[in-house]
Amino acid sequence: MKKLFIYTLLILAGISSFLSCSKEDKVTLEKENLDYFAIINKPKEKWNALDSLCDTIYRDYGVKIVYEYTPQVIRPNDFYYPPTYDKALAYTRKVMKTLWLEPLKKNFPDYFKRETPIEFILMGGYYHGHPTNTDIAAGAGFNGQFYRLGMGGVNNLDLSNKAAVHDHVVTLWHEHAHNQDVKYGRGEIFDRISIGTYYKEAWNTKTEPQAVTDGFFRKYGGFAPEEDFATTVEHLTRFPKNDALTLINSNEKLKRKYNLVNKFYLDKGMDLHKLQSIVYDLVYKK
């Protein structure tokens, strides 16, 4: 009797534990189509003038210009601020189309086809590690990835100031050099030229002539090998060929860096001296 009683109890307990919660089966996993991070293109009827321009650029050059920020584009623990609409529109028209993509595709078609990033992010200001601190980090701050390029300072770039625009486009090619470096690697031979002599954080305490004597195109190039590579590209994009070569021939390390970087670019279809004169003419002579 006692056993029967216990068995009955156990069986009932067993049954109820299986049945009692059966109503919960209405709860399902999240629907597959609920993707919080899906990238939804803005419907055409909502396009503004800048959306139309970005669409044209995408069709002509395959680069997606990003001027609107969403949590999908900007990581939650970095602080980037979007550009204003009017500034972004003028910037896209002048810098993206006229000064970057148009001459690139026309003059260096092979290089354009293979080495153009697929995304370009416009930043109103610069990269900040803190939302309100006044310190700013390096220019674009996030160009160590080869599919995406970005430039900071769009809100403050005065497009009527030719010197500022020229400097900005040259800096763009500096940032793009980081893309190229990440994609192909600048190589061990380059790194060996100035090995052990980089200034690291002390770069800003040096003078520009001192940096040249030490074998760097700019004192910032003395910061680290990746900036050494990018500032070499920047120098060749900024100064006319003759001026650049005069400086290069004055220093053995500069000469070796120039030979490596110039070949690195020529092999991919980019003549940096030619690029320099095209950019200069577009900014100053048109």
Next chain:
Amino acid sequence: MKNILKISGFLALLMVLFVSCEKDNITTTVEELVGTEKQMEADLKQTLGKSANGWVMMVKSTLAETAYVPVVMQFDTIKNMVKMRSVYGSAVSNQSTYLINKGVSGVLLNFSGGSAVSSLMRMDRKYGDVTDYVFKVLSVGAESIKIQCLKSGEAYKKEGGPIYTLFKRPENWKWADDALLLDLKKTEARANVISTNSVLTLNYIPTGEKVSIGSHFGPGFDGVLNSWQLNGDPFYSNASANVFDKFYLFYAYVNYSKGTISDDYEDYPVARQGHNALYFIPFYERDANTWASTDKFAKSIKTPYLVINEVIRTGTNVTIKVASYDKSGKEYITGEYRNFN
């Protein structure tokens, strides 16, 4: 007796087994939650466009307790563009984009382009307490929309910053219209206002308190303005926050103890021209005296800004009607600058 105990125990256990899961009767399903979210998204899309004069977000400055700083937002729901007016800056063209996104926390209202909101996120908290330009949408009603900054501040801090209850722009907020009532950058606006003695009277609505302060707007540093704009404008020199036109500023001399029109002044806070507004936020930290004077003025009048709702000119007599609002957009201070007795 023993059996009765056993049977009672058995029955009690049986009841517990059957009853204990009653509360598991879950009525909310993921499908329903998704439905609610979709409904909120649809409501938000519609409601944003349903205020002819736009919606108002009141942000808090660390310089004042009761006075809050208004940001008026007018949504074009067809093109997803928003036009903002705040007491800072005086740009006429100030449109930017917005998006309604989904996030893991639900519906998000994302001011995706550079605007007064992203600028305030970047600026010192004296300007406002906005900690993100992306907002979680907490509720949508016909007369109010409750939103919360997604980020609360620095990296790795908790999700969820300040909560704002947006309300429809009151009709009498003339300062927020496009028309400029007083723009001291312009010569015609300066007549009998700049380099003129006046008195500022302020009425504090909740307490009935009245304050009179002697006032004099100095000339606008025209000779050095350009270089100051480039190097000293806290918005312009901070590219991430630079969404307004370059500043225009002048000393707004005050006499706290003599609340009448006179030639004597005790202190020299700096006023900056906003959109139909003047604001008094210390910024030039290299000049400790000016910084302290401006800080003192904002705290003593208990607001960092005064909006300008009307300018009355009769001959050389000028009355500038000003106001400052509380968290819900009600008038907290009303008053006027007057250059005649």
